[in-house]
Amino acid sequence: MKWIYRRVLLALLSIFFTVVLTFFLIRLMPGNPMDVYVQMLIRSGRARTREEAIERAKSLMPLNMNDPLWKQLIDYLLGILRGDLGRSISSFTPVSEIIVKSLPWTVFVSSMALATSFSIGTILGLVLAYKRGTTFEGFSVAALTIFGAIPNYIMALLLFYLFTIVYPIFPMRGAYSSTVTPGFNLNFILSVLQHALLPIASYVLTDFSGWALGIRAMASTVLGEDYVTVAKARGLRESKIITNYVGRNSILPQFTGLILSIGFMFGGSPLVESIFTYPGIGRFFASAVSARDYPLLQGLFLMLSITVILANLLADLLYTFIDPRVKVGD
Amino acid sequence: MSEQRLFRSIYNIENITVEYIMRNISVKAVNNVSINIRNREALGIVGESGSGKTTLALSLLNLVPSPGKITSGKLIFDGKIDVLSLSDEELRAFRWKQVAMVFQGALNSFNPVLRIGDQMLETIMEHEKVSKQEALERISRLLKLVRLEPNRTMKAFPHELSGGMKQRAMIATALLLNPRVLILDEPTTALDVISQKYILSILSDLKKKLEISMVLLTHDLAICTELVDRIAVMYAGRIVEVAKMEDLFLKPRHPYTMGLLRAVPSVVGDVRKLEPIPGAPPDMFNLPSGCPFHPRCPYAVERCKREEPYLEEASEDHFVACHRWREV
Ligand SMILES: Nc1ncnc2c1ncn2[C@@H]1O[C@H](COP(=O)(O)OP(=O)(O)O)[C@@H](O)[C@H]1O
Ligand code: SF4
Ligand SMILES: [Mg+2]
Numbered sequence: 058m059k060w061i062y063r064r065v066l067l068a069l070l071s072i073f074f075t076v077v078l079t080f081f082l083i084r085l086m087p088g089n090p091m092d093v094y095v096q097m098l099i100r101s102g103r104a105r106t107r108e109e110a111i112e113r114a115k116s117l118m119p120l121n122m123n124d125p126l127w128k129q130l131i132d133y134l135l136g137i138l139r140g141d142l143g144r145s146i147s148s149f150t151p152v153s154e155i156i157v158k159s160l161p162w163t164v165f166v167s168s169m170a171l172a173t174s175f176s177i178g179t180i181l182g183l184v185l186a187y188k189r190g191t192t193f194e195g196f197s198v199a200a201l202t203i204f205g206a207i208p209n210y211i212m213a214l215l216l217f218y219l220f221t222i223v224y225p226i227f228p229m230r231g232a233y234s235s236t237v238t239p240g241f242n243l244n245f246i247l248s249v250l251q252h253a254l255l256p257i258a259s260y261v262l263t264d265f266s267g268w269a270l271g272i273r274a275m276a277s278t279v280l281g282e283d284y285v286t287v288a289k290a291r292g293l294r295e296s297k298i299i300t301n302y303v304g305r306n307s308i309l310p311q312f313t314g315l316i317l318s319i320g321f322m323f324g325g326s327p328l329v330e331s332i333f334t335y336p337g338i339g340r341f342f343a344s345a346v347s348a349r350d351y352p353l354l355q356g357l358f359l360m361l362s363i364t365v366i367l368a369n370l371l372a373d374l375l376y377t378f379i380d381p382r383v384k385v386g387d
Numbered sequence: 388m389s390e391q392r393l394f395r396s397i398y399n400i401e402n403i404t405v406e407y408i409m410r411n412i413s414v415k416a417v418n419n420v421s422i423n424i425r426n427r428e429a430l431g432i433v434g435e436s437g438s439g440k441t442t443l444a445l446s447l448l449n450l451v452p453s454p455g456k457i458t459s460g461k462l463i464f465d466g467k468i469d470v471l472s473l474s475d476e477e478l479r480a481f482r483w484k485q486v487a488m489v490f491q492g493a494l495n496s497f498n499p500v501l502r503i504g505d506q507m508l509e510t511i512m513e514h515e516k517v518s519k520q521e522a523l524e525r526i527s528r529l530l531k532l533v534r535l536e537p538n539r540t541m542k543a544f545p546h547e548l549s550g551g552m553k554q555r556a557m558i559a560t561a562l563l564l565n566p567r568v569l570i571l572d573e574p575t576t577a578l579d580v581i582s583q584k585y586i587l588s589i590l591s592d593l594k595k596k597l598e599i600s601m602v603l604l605t606h607d608l609a610i611c612t613e614l615v616d617r618i619a620v621m622y623a624g625r626i627v628e629v630a631k632m633e634d635l636f637l638k639p640r641h642p643y644t645m646g647l648l649r650a651v652p653s654v655v656g657d658v659r660k661l662e663p664i665p666g667a668p669p670d671m672f673n674l675p676s677g678c679p680f681h682p683r684c685p686y687a688v689e690r691c692k693r694e695e696p697y698l699e700e701a702s703e704d705h706f707v708a709c710h711r712w713r714e715v
Contacts, residue, residue, distance in 0.1 A: 283495040286452065287490055287496045289482070290448050291513070292510075293513050381499070381500060381502075382500075
């Protein structure tokens with residue numbers, strides 16, 4: 058039990074240090090929100106002279122930008138404790154509101170994608186391990202390696218081009234059609250699924266191969282273990298050997314990877330979400346970086362570090378339950 | 388007399404050859420081996436490491452791992468079951484029910500993520516329609532027989548048991564279905580001396596209490612003395628001599644067996660007279676022509692290089708494969 062407290066404390070400390078670190082790192086990026094905003098005003102013609110633009114920008118910036126950094130940091134940390142993440146510089150919306158609105162879309166798409174690619178990958182990997190040495194295996198491994206090398210945004214572009222332009226069967230943008238009313242009704246759900254399918258497919262098609270190759274490598278090792286031969290000698294059914302002997306022992310090491318992916322799931326992908334104009338958190342990452350939107354960036358990184366660090370903690374805790382060989386405290 | 392008496396032997400192994408066939412080379416790990424395992428006997432199979440003992444044992448379950456293959460021969464169990472022509476499902480039912488095996492290095496024989504008790508239970512449940520209660524009672528009884536504490540052992544995961552305890556748990560698991568033949572592959576190697584003695588005393592105990600044939604595979608002649616009725620000596624995948632234990636120890640007929648006996652301290656008695664067999668163990672990929680023992684044999688003659696000797700009956704129930712058994 059003491060071990061769990063230690064781990065939780067360590068996780069909280071990690072979150073704190075990540076927050077402080079991102080606070081400084083964000084400000085190390087060249088340019089600052091003022092510059093970006095001033096440029097935008099001049100380019101859009103909303104301010105005629107540079108002085109005018111700077112004057113307007115100053116009045117709009119909700120930040121204590123001229124305070125010393127340490128004071129800004131303390132203000133920010135105190136804000137977090139009050140549950141106040143500040144307002145976005147570019148849209149003036151509270152950061153927490155942006156996260157609450159966009160996160161569900163990202164989590165929906167990423168979790169569907171993760172569940173699908175993990176299940177397909179696991180089954181395929183086990184089958185490949187069983188078909189060791191066949192041409193089917195050799196061919197599949199080559200294909201999987203190629204699939205695994207494609208970045209998900211390239212896959213997204215390809216799918217976007219194929220299925221919204223060449224064969225326009227899927228909608229081009231958004232999370233649901235403007236003609237449906239959000240709520241628990243069939244039309245809305247169908248529309249959501251229709252809009253999410255291509256983004257999900259972009260992730261699944263590029264991710265499942267990694268899981269498959271991982272499981273295959275593990276299962277090939279497990280298949281050579283004595284306890285599998287002994288299980289056959291004991292006259293156990295093949296199905297039982299595949300699930301309880303080969304399956305369980307080869308999925309176990311993948312498990313940590315799965316939980317960690319759940320943590321990263323909350324970040325979404327800026328490029329994929331931009332391609333499909335999907336209103337998830339990834340798109341805000343992209344726009345916040347280009348606008349040097351410090352409060353929004355800080356809020357997004359805070360959210361992501363919390364989920365990743367908690368996923369780490371969860372993986373550690375759950376592993377001790379799943380693998381009897383790992384003792385609590387190891 | 389019981390019906391079993393009608394078949395003096397429970398398992399007939401006829402001219403079995405097992406080859407490991409690799410891309411550009413193949414090894415005959417078991418070469419034309421014939422032997423009958425008799426009812427309720429303890430048969431020792433002795434040979435250096437690499438002589439083909441494990442491969443022979445696996446072939447008795449038709450479980451030779453790829454790239455190995457049984458390329459010829461017949462396996463007849465209980466006078467009627469043609470093991471090599473069983474269907475997958477029949478083979479599954481045959482394994483462990485008729486022939487069970489305690490594998491070499493039983494340390495890794497249990498699935499690391501399942502409790503010992505669950506693995507024993509599933510062994511029964513996959514073969515028999517009995518109540519869980521009945522199965523658990525049987526497991527308890529067998530764990531006690533191998534002198535393990537039933538409740539603690541059943542709840543344990545494999546890594547929580549010592550090597551000796553795992554070995555004993557595996558012996559209990561092998562007895563779960565009351566098999567006719569129990570194969571023990573190097574049951575004492577990899578264990579400390581105390582555990583070795585303990586296992587041997589448990590095995591002789593089992594031999595007295597159960598109606599079972601035991602096949603003990605070992606590279607160590609000394610451990611046979613306490614347990615076995617008959618010994619088969621293996622060399623380079625062949626059986627070169629088979630005889631009753633006392634007969635073999637008192638009147639060995641094959642030069643290799645004589646060499647083995649001179650290398651066993653408990654047989655020679657005087658440690659100073661210990662003599663290892665000269666020469667190196669055979670290279671299985673490149674065996675000598677004729678009698679594979681000829682490069683190391685003090686009695687070898689020209690004929691030994693040309694012609695392979697086959698088993699002949701030298702005296703009652705004593706077989707030897709050597710051209711010169713009459714003279715040596
Ligand atoms: N999986 C395998 N692949 C290739 N060759 C093998 C394999 N297992 C055993 N052999 C070969 O078969 C021979 C006999 O091995 P084995 O049956 O393990 O002998 P023993 O049990 O007497 O030590 C060895 O010479 C080894 O080279
Ligand atoms: S056949 Fe020849 S070489 Fe082989 S054991 Fe007999 S005497 Fe020695
Ligand atoms: Mg062996």
